Amino acid sequence: MDKENSLTRSKKTVSSLADILLKEGVNTLLPGSTLVYEVGKLAIQHGKQYFTDRTEQRLHDFHLGIVQSETNDEVNLEGILKKTFNLDEYHAVLNACVQDIENEKTEIYSVLMKSLMVKEITTRHRRFFITVTKQLTFTEIELIRKLYINSSYDLMTVGGTSQQITSILTSHDALTDITIRTLVSYGLVANDRKDMTSLGKLYAEVLFEENKLPPKSINRQEYTKINVAILNYMIGDKTHDQVSRHLHESLWSHGVKSSILALDYHSVHQAPLLFNAGVLILGDVEYDEKHFDRRAIAEFASKVPVFPLNIKPNKLKISSLGLKSSIDLKENEPNKVRKEIYSSVEEIFKR
Numbered sequence: 001m002d003k004e005n006s007l008t009r010s011k012k013t014v015s016s017l018a019d020i021l022l023k024e025g026v027n028t029l030l031p032g033s034t035l036v037y038e039v040g041k042l043a044i045q046h047g048k049q050y051f052t053d054r055t056e057q058r059l060h061d062f063h064l065g066i067v068q069s070e071t072n073d074e075v076n077l078e079g080i081l082k083k084t085f086n087l088d089e090y091h092a093v094l095n096a097c098v099q100d101i102e103n104e105k106t107e108i109y110s111v112l113m114k115s116l117m118v119k120e121i122t123t124r125h126r127r128f129f130i131t132v133t134k135q136l137t138f139t140e141i142e143l144i145r146k147l148y149i150n151s152s153y154d155l156m157t158v159g160g161t162s163q164q165i166t167s168i169l170t171s172h173d174a175l176t177d178i179t180i181r182t183l184v185s186y187g188l189v190a191n192d193r194k195d196m197t198s199l200g201k202l203y204a205e206v207l208f209e210e211n212k213l214p215p216k217s218i219n220r221q222e223y224t225k226i227n228v229a230i231l232n233y234m235i236g237d238k239t240h241d242q243v244s245r246h247l248h249e250s251l252w253s254h255g256v257k258s259s260i261l262a263l264d265y266h267s268v269h270q271a272p273l274l275f276n277a278g279v280l281i282l283g284d285v286e287y288d289e290k291h292f293d294r295r296a297i298a299e300f301a302s303k304v305p306v307f308p309l310n311i312k313p314n315k316l317k318i319s320s321l322g323l324k325s326s327i328d329l330k331e332n333e334p335n336k337v338r339k340e341i342y343s344s345v346e347e348i349f350k351r
Contacts, residue, residue: 058098058106065110066117069209085117089126096134104138108207115206125199129206132186140179141207143168144188146218147196148204153215154223156252162194169193224255229271229278231306233262233292240281243311243329243341247279250345268296272303280323284312297321309344 067080090113097109112133116126133141149155150164157164169189171177183189188200196204204213215222228251234240244260251258263271271278278300300306301322308318308326327344 155220221255226256228258229275230260231280246341263296265296278306284314
């Protein structure tokens with residue numbers, strides 16, 4: 001079989017009868033034949049070839065998917081190849097894979113089969129997972145993955161995991177609502193739509209490789225449980241506010257929550273309970289002693305590390321405040337300042 005030709009056959013999404021006839025090498029009808037006969041014969045021929053090609057490709061992709069993640073580890077690969085499994089389950093999953101209209105689900109079936117081979121799963125659960133995988137669409141299965149990640153990790157969202165799940169399961173889109181109702185009907189999502197069920201979470205762990213279940217797999221960042229106080233004693237100043245905003249964005253991109261504030265001595269006592277560190281924004285301006293509370297900064301620095309961030313050269317005498325070594329910004333252009341701040345944040349966490 002011509003593999004390149006077969007792939008073209010099986011993956012083309014739009015065609016016409018004229019295209020098909022031409023592809024089979026017929027551009028004129030044979031003398032004495034009827035149009036209906038020729039078209040019917042060639043359509044059957046093409047249809048048979050299409051199903052043969054698609055089945056071969058699915059078989060190849062399915063079995064490759066089972067061993068794909070183990071190919072760089074000879075011990076694991078040998079273990080997978082020698083693993084015994086239930087033939088009825090194997091044929092059920094393989095048959096579902098071949099017959100499924102969605103190519104995207106081939107990898108799903110591969111991982112399902114691998115899980116049935118290597119994981120301890122009860123017979124009832126095994127049969128249920130095979131059946132439900134056949135019934136669900138790729139979109140519905142991807143929503144399960146998204147729900148699992150959002151229920152397992154705080155993704156820097158106000159309200160944490162419960163709010164993340166609520167926002168996903170409270171949909172005003174008709175098609176998404178149908179998908180959610182489908183997952184509820186299979187017992188994968190709770191009836192009140194407030195969380196996944198334990199069955200749903202187990203199903204996600206069976207259906208996806210480990211590298212598909214952390215936040216980074218959906219381009220999200222897990223909350224590090226680190227909170228930083230951005231000490232800006234010149235709120236309202238364009239430069240100070242710009243740097244504070246960029247610093248805030250950079251911290252959040254690193255999974256660190258932050259708040260922009262100006263601590264005073266009356267509020268500083270609670271600050272160490274709320275923050276793990278602080279960044280003090282400093283420039284070449286005259287800081288008003290009524291607002292630039294040195295006692296508060298020193299008190300805070302005695303409990304958690306505070307890093308001075310010099311946005312401009314200055315002669316402020318802060319050596320007595322117990323701060324960490326300073327970080328100096330050298331750029332003035334906004335885009336370059338943003339990039340430099342991102343690098344500065346990484347330096348802070350290396351110290």
